[in-house]
Amino acid sequence: MTNWREKAAAALRQWNGPLTNDLVLTPGQFGLGQVPARLQPDDTTTVVCGYCSTGCGLNVHLREGRAINITADSNYPVNLGMACPKGWEALTPLAAPDRATTPYLRNSRGELEPVDWERAMVLFCERFKAIQQEHGPESVAWLGTGQICTEELALLGALGKFGMGMIHGDGNTRQCMATAVSAYKESFGFDAPPFTYADFEESDVIILFGSNLCIAHPILWQRILRNRNCPEIIAVDPRKTETAMASTQHFAIRPKSDLTLLYGLANLLIAGGSMDHEYIAAHTNEFDRFAKFASHFTTDRVAAETGLSQDDLWRFAQTIARGKRVSFWWTMGVNQGHEATRTAQAIINLALLTGNMGRPGTGANSITGQCNAMGSRLFSNTTNLIGGHDLGNPQHRAKVAGILGMEEQRIPTQPSLAYDQIIDGIASGKIRGLWVIATNSAHSWIHQTEIRELFAKLDFLVVQDMYHNTDTAQLADLVLPAAGWGEKEGTFINSERRIGLLKRVSKAPGQALSDFNIFKLVAQYWGCGALFEKWSSPEAAFQILKEFSRGQPCDITGIADYAALDACGGIQWPWTDSTTTPLPERRLLEDGRYYHPDGRARFVFEEPRPMAEIPDEAFPFLLLTGRGSSAQWHTQTRTGKSDVLRKLAPAHVYVEMHPDDARHLGVEPASLVTVTSRRGALDALAFVTATVQPGQVFIPMHYVSTNRLTFPSFDHYSRQPSYKACAVSIHPAGKTPTRPRVS
C-alpha cells in the first residue's frame, strides 16, 4: 500500500524542469569549485577591489572578456580567498540604471540636460579659463579622491597644477588618512606605514585604537584570527563594537581621551622600566624630553580623564610590557579627531619606546580607509609634490620638471590649501570654480548644510562621477560621466603599501570615459595636451610614476610593468630590484633606519586639548559617527545600487542610544527621535542598546543627513575633520523638546 502510494506520488512530482535548471551548478574550471551553470566562465582574472584600503584580490569570472560573476581570489596574498559583501557585489553598481552615460549641463530652467563631450569640454575650458582670467589662477580648484587609480590621480595633479595653472587641489583622503600622513612624516621623516598584513598573524599583543576592524576591514580581522600565538587583542573604543566584543580586552574610554590615555600608558611603561633602552638610544631622538613630559600623566589624572579605572590602566600597560611582539593599529577613531596627529604620534611613541618596530608582529600601523588612499598620498600632487616630494625643495622641483620635460616654473611653490581651506575659500570668494572628482562632498563633508550653500555660490561647479544623481552631482553646473572600477586599468596602493592592479572587465555605459581619459581630454581642450603626450595610457603613466619614485623611500623602479604586478599578486613599495621576485609580504624599518636625515625617529608630543564642542545642558549628548555595516560604503553612491547590500543594512538612518538615556527621555525602542545639534537636525529610529555608553549616541555616516549635525573642527596639523565629536540633543519625534536631562 505504502509502496504504491509512494510510487504514485513520485510520478506526480516534478524533480526537474526549467525552474529547477535555473539553479543548477556546474564545475567552474580555472580552479573554481562549482558555479551556477548559467554563469559558467570561459576565463578568470584577478582584479584588486575598489572599495576600502584592505586591497583584496577579486577573482572576476569572464565570458568573452566580460565580467559575469565574482568570487574572492583564493591565492591573493591580502585576502586569502575571502571578501566582504562589497567585494562580492562589486559588479552590481556598474549596471545601475542611473549611471551617467553622457555629460550633463545645467540648462536655463535649472535642470541637468544631456550634452555631447565636445560641448562639455569647450564649456569646461571656457568657464574655468574665464574665472581664472578674472580672479587669478587661485580661483579654480579641485577636490579629488582616493577612489580612482594612482595613474589617474597623478595625471589629475599634474594637469591641474602644471597644465591648467591651478594652485589648490585636495582630495577626500583629507577625510580619512591625512592624519596618518602628518604623523608619519613628522615622526619617521616620510609617510611610510611600516607594516605588512602578516604582522597581524605574528603579534602576541594586538592593540586596536578607534578601529572597528570586524565591520570596517573584515578581511584584516580574518588575518588576526589566523594568528597562532593566541594573542591578546585590545580594543580601545568608546563603544562595545563588534570588534570590542571579539577582543580579549576592551577599554571603553571617554571619547577623545585617547591622547591622555596614550601619554598615561607611556608614563606607566617608562616608570615601570619597560622601555627598550637600546632601541631608543640607537634609533630615536627626543626621548628624554618625552619621558619628562609623560611623567605629568599620572594614573590618577589619566583615570579621571579617560573614565578607566587605575586597574584598567595597569592591566593595559602590563599587557604591552609583557608582549614580545606588540603591534599598534589605528583607524578613523584616531585619524578623525581634533588632535589626531598628536594622537597617532603618541601611538608611534609607544611603539618606539618599547622597541616594537621593524620586527615581525610589531609596528605603529595606520589602517586607512579608501582603496587608493596611499596612491593619493604619494602621487596626487596636492599637498606634496608628486611622488612624495617637497614643493619647497628646489632639487625636487627640478627632478619632477625634468621627468615631465617641462620648465620648472610650471611647478607652483605655493602650497595647496587643504579641503577645509578650499571650502573656506569659496565662502570668502577666493575660490569661484571647482572641479569635484569621484567624491560626494555634499554628503560626506562635515557640517554639510554649509558646504551645500557654498557650492551653490560657485560660478562654475563640475562634478565627475559614475552617477549623475549623487548629492553633489545634483548641485553641479556640468556633470562628466566617468567609467568606474572594473571599466578601466590602473593601480591602487593599499594600507600595507601593496600596489594592486585594476583591469578592464566590464564595458563603460554610453559615453562614460575613464577618469584617465577625461583628464587627457581636458588637457587637449585646455591646450596643454603636448605636455602629457607621454601619458598615453595608464601603463605608460605607471612608467612615469616609477621615475618620480626613484630614490624616494617609495621607490618602485624595480617593478617592470603591470604584468609583473599581476604575476606577484601586487607588490609592496619599495621595490628597486628588477631582477628578482619580491617576497609576498615585506615590512619597513627592519634596519631601524628612519627617513629623517639623521636616520632616527622622533618622539613628538603636545599637551592634550579639550574637544571643540562639549555637551552641555542644551545639547547633552555626544554624537559619535562611523561605519555602520560592512555592506555600506561611505555615502552609498555605489553600495546603494545593490539589492543585496541594501538588504544587509538598515534603510533608514538610526541612532544608537543607551537604555538609561532612552528611559529618561521617554524614547521607545525603534521609535522615531529627533536628533538636533546647533547646526541641524534629523529624524532617526532609536536603536536602544547598551553597547553605547550613557550620554553618548552613535549614528552611522552612510546616511545623508548625518553630517547635518557634525561640528566642523579640524586637527591643526593634518586638517582632517573631527567627525566623531559634537553635542546634540534628542527628543521623541513630533513632540516638543522638553528640558533635556543631563545624565
Add this chain to the structure above:
Amino acid sequence: MPGMIAELPDEGTLLRTVIDKLLEEQQQLTAVERFSRRHEAHAVPAHSRYYRDLIPRTKPGEGQQYAFGVDLDACTGCKGCVSACHSLNGLDDDELWRNVGLLHSGTSAYQQTVTTACHHCVDPACMNGCPVLAYDKDPKTGIVRHLDDQCIGCQYCVLKCPYEVPKYSKARGIVRKCDMCSARLAEGEAPACVQACPNGAITIGLIDRAALTVGTRTADRLLPGTVSSAYALPTTTYRTRRSIPADAAAGDAGVFRLQEAHWPLVFMLVFSQMSVGIFAALAALPVSGGAAAALAVTGAGLLHLGLAASVFHLGKPLGAWRAFLGLRRSWMSREIVAFGGLAGIASACAALHSLPFVAPVVPATAIIANLIPYRLGEGLAVGAALLGLLAIYCSAMIYIDTQRPCWAAGHTVRKFFGTAALLGIAGAAGVLAWMDVVSPGGYEGVWQALMLAAVGIHCVLFGVDVAWLTRGLSTGFTYQHRAARALWLQRQGAIFVTAALFCSSTLLALAALIFTGLPAALSATASLGLTIGAQIIDRYFYFVASEPFRMPGPVPIRQEEHS
C-alpha cells in the same frame, strides 16, 4: 583554524563528546587531504584548502544527516556569507537565502551577530505543510530540498516555517530556499557560506537525527526569542563560549511589524465561510421552493467566488490539481480537497433546488427534474453544511498549525466559525427578506428572527475583538501585545472603520426589523453588506497582525514598518 572552537558541548555531555571526537579524529587519515598538491593542477578547487577542515570527511551514515554549525564567537557580522551564497548560487537580485541578525542586551554591553539560513529540520514544517509535496528531505543527507518545478506558489511553507527560510518570488511564482549547496557537498566542496566566512564561523557537521527526535525538549530553542525547537527539530547548532545575557533580544525587537495581507485568502475565507453558513441555514431552516433555491444558489455562488479568489493567491495556479498529494500531512491539501468536494455538492444542491424553476423554461431539464427526487436536494444541503463545517475546520487548522502565537486555536476557530455563523445567518436573513418582498408573508417571522440573531452574534464577536485589542495593548511583551500595537500604530483608521461598520450595520439591521416590505429588504441587505465589509477587514487584521516566530533580526529598521 585559530579562533575556531573544536567542540563546545554542554557540560553534561562534555566527556562523551570530547572523547568521541578525539577517537573519531584519530581514525581519520589526513595526509593525502591536507598535504596533497593536487589543487595546483586544478584537480580540486583552489579554495578547498580553506574549507576542507570545515566540512565532514565522510558522508552521513545511517540515521545521520548534515547540519550547519555556527560558532557565534567567530561570527563578527561581515555578512560575507550572505553575499557568497547569493553570488555562488546565482540567486535573483533581491533574493537572499542566508541572513545575518543581531542579538543584543538592554542592560549589558553585549551584542552578537547571528548568521542563519535553512536549518534542514528533522521534522520540517515547510515540508509538512506543502500541499503538493514540493519539499523533499533527502533520506541520505537530510537536506531539505525544494522542488522548484513542483511548487504551485501557495506560500503556505512561508507561513509554516518559523525561521523565515522559504522565500517567495512574485516574478517566478514559486518559493525557493537554501539546499545547503547539496550539489557542492556531493562533490566534496563546502557550501558557499562555509567557503566564504573569513573567520571559519560556519561549518557542516554530521548529527544523529534520533538524538534530536528524542532529546529535544519543548523549552529548547536555537537562540533567545526563537520558536521551540520541538516544533520542527532544527539541526543547526549555535555555539558560544560567552554567556548570552538573560535579556538578550533581537536587534529589531522594538519594531512592530505588520505581516503580508494575503488579500485573495482574506476573500476566500470570508466568502467560503459565509457560504457554509448559508448552507447550514438552508439545512436547518424550514424553507422550500423558491426560498430554498435562492439560498442554495447564493451559497454556491459565494463559495465559487471565494474559491476563485483563492486562485489569485497561487503563483502557479495550473499546478493546483496536484493539491491532493499532500493529504497525509498538509492541512492545506485537506482544505483544498474539502472545499473541492464542497464545490461539487454545493453546485449540485443549487442545481437541484433550481430545477423546478428552470424546467418550465428549458424543457430538456424537465426530464431530469422528473427523474430526481426533490429530497435529494435537501439531503445535499445537509451534506454541504456538514462538509462545509469540516472544510472550515481544515481552514482553521492551516493557520493553527503554523504555531504563530497570534493564530492560536481558540482565536482562529472563533473567528472562522464566527464568520460562518454571523454571515450565514445574516445572509439567510437577507435572502429571505427579499423572498418576503416577492411573496409577502411567507418568511417574515423567520428572517426577522435570523436578523436579530445575527445582531446578537455580531455584538458578541465585536465585543470579543475589542477585548482582544485592549488586552493586547495593555499587557506586557507578548506576541498579542506586539500584534495589537502594530495594528494600533499602523492601522488605527481601519480599526475605527470596523467599529463604524459594526455600528451602522447593527442600526440598519434594527431598522430592517421596524420596516416592512421593500424598505425592510433594502435595510437588511445594506446591513449585510456592511457586516461583510467588517468581516473582510477583520480577516485582513487576522493576517497582518500575525507576527511569526523568526530568527533574530538585524538592527532596525525601516520607517514604514513603524509609523
